[in-house]
Amino acid sequence: MQTSFKPEFLQTADGQRVNEILRNCVHCGFCNATCPTYQLTGNELDGPRGRIYLIKGFFEEKGSSNISMNHLDRCLTCLACETTCPSGVEYGDLIDIGRKHIEVSIKRPVFNKLKRSLIISIFSKPARVATLFSLARLFKPLLPSKLAKKIPAKIPGKSPSRPPSKYSAKNSSSLAKRKMLTIKGCVQSVAAPQINAAASQVLQQSDIQLDEAPTSCCGALAFHLTDLEKAKRTIRSNINNWYGKLSNSHENLVIVSSGCSSFIKQYGTIMQDDNRYTKKAKFISERCKDLSEITTEIKIKTSEPKNKTVALHSPCTLQHGQKIVGSIETKLQEAGYELVEVQNSDICCGSAGAYSLLQTELSTQLLHNKVTNLEAKQPDIIATANIGCLMHLQSGTKTPIKHWIELLTEQ
Ligand code: SF4
Numbered sequence: 001m002q003t004s005f006k007p008e009f010l011q012t013a014d015g016q017r018v019n020e021i022l023r024n025c026v027h028c029g030f031c032n033a034t035c036p037t038y039q040l041t042g043n044e045l046d047g048p049r050g051r052i053y054l055i056k057g058f059f060e061e062k063g064s065s066n067i068s069m070n071h072l073d074r075c076l077t078c079l080a081c082e083t084t085c086p087s088g089v090e091y092g093d094l095i096d097i098g099r100k101h102i103e104v105s106i107k108r109p110v111f112n113k114l115k116r117s118l119i120i121s122i123f124s125k126p127a128r129v130a131t132l133f134s135l136a137r138l139f140k141p142l143l144p145s146k147l148a149k150k151i152p153a154k155i156p157g158k159s160p161s162r163p164p165s166k167y168s169a170k171n172s173s174s175l176a177k178r179k180m181l182t183i184k185g186c187v188q189s190v191a192a193p194q195i196n197a198a199a200s201q202v203l204q205q206s207d208i209q210l211d212e213a214p215t216s217c218c219g220a221l222a223f224h225l226t227d228l229e230k231a232k233r234t235i236r237s238n239i240n241n242w243y244g245k246l247s248n249s250h251e252n253l254v255i256v257s258s259g260c261s262s263f264i265k266q267y268g269t270i271m272q273d274d275n276r277y278t279k280k281a282k283f284i285s286e287r288c289k290d291l292s293e294i295t296t297e298i299k300i301k302t303s304e305p306k307n308k309t310v311a312l313h314s315p316c317t318l319q320h321g322q323k324i325v326g327s328i329e330t331k332l333q334e335a336g337y338e339l340v341e342v343q344n345s346d347i348c349c350g351s352a353g354a355y356s357l358l359q360t361e362l363s364t365q366l367l368h369n370k371v372t373n374l375e376a377k378q379p380d381i382i383a384t385a386n387i388g389c390l391m392h393l394q395s396g397t398k399t400p401i402k403h404w405i406e407l408l409t410e411q
């Protein structure tokens, strides 16, 4: 793709990156075939190729409008287009840079701006999430059914620092030779604390102690809603919290939610202009592993057949964002589960961070399509690897949904 950017823009890091990405695009449109929003609306501007043109136009100073921003807002950042593109166009980086610059050039409607700020402010703090869920449970009978279904049931809390009592002294954390670090997760620590507990329990069986860092938010929500300054503040604080431990005592930062692991792996890129943090951010990104990347280290207690079928929903942040495919499937089969085939497994479920709150209509259609495909073979359980997908799917099905690591704690 030919570009005609001003020399001043081409001298900036963003300008060079945008130019480099765009030059790989040959306008073939193959990416449209796997784009969930293009599939739903059929509008070229709701597909990756159209969005690439919108971003190119903006940087060539053809201006941008709220209409262009709407098409970019509708992008799930699922990165299915990146997986499909035969020319290796790095759409994820392009839309991140495009959104960053376009956001400051447009005027969002006040209500939209307020909604985005509120989402960041509530969902990046576990205490606020807990208050919101408590209030929502209280008023559940008065809420519209679509919203009521999204409220998670109250779950008694467990934390890695307090493993279940059935674990004997020989499995206790103090005897583990290896240590890994994790985060609580802003929503996960409130809606599903049993996931970290399950990860801790399973890793202890493999002589790995999983410690929770005091921080909970990775910064992804603020970043994806283009509050870059807030995202960077969170990242700096996380680096200050994790760097010492990861340099001295803990092998890796192991993250159980793929949305967070995918984002932490971007710290190095996001902080590349912050001299004080560039090296440390890169170090953290390199040490970050999604839980599904250490499955070969996980010892299975029993591989007796469980006589249960599982439909796996691999989150976009896992299969497209981190290109991790197959490791969870192998582990679940090793543990005695039978996996059922899922059609269109590469298509997003519509959760995508705050997408389900901001683009309700498209998100609901994607949820419906995803649940239909997951339930087609009537599995006993649906498994996934990201808290956002888990809660979103839960609102659309009666089939039990679990994080895959929870299935490894079942005997
Ligand atoms: S598939 Fe790749 S090269 Fe083709 S239009 Fe899409 S981004 Fe461009």
Ligand code: SF4
Residues within 6 Å of the ligand: 034, 035, 036, 037, 038, 046, 047, 048, 051, 074, 075, 076, 077, 078, 079, 080, 081, 082, 091
């Ligand atoms: S990231 Fe997903 S929604 Fe966005 S353009 Fe690519 S395929 Fe479409």
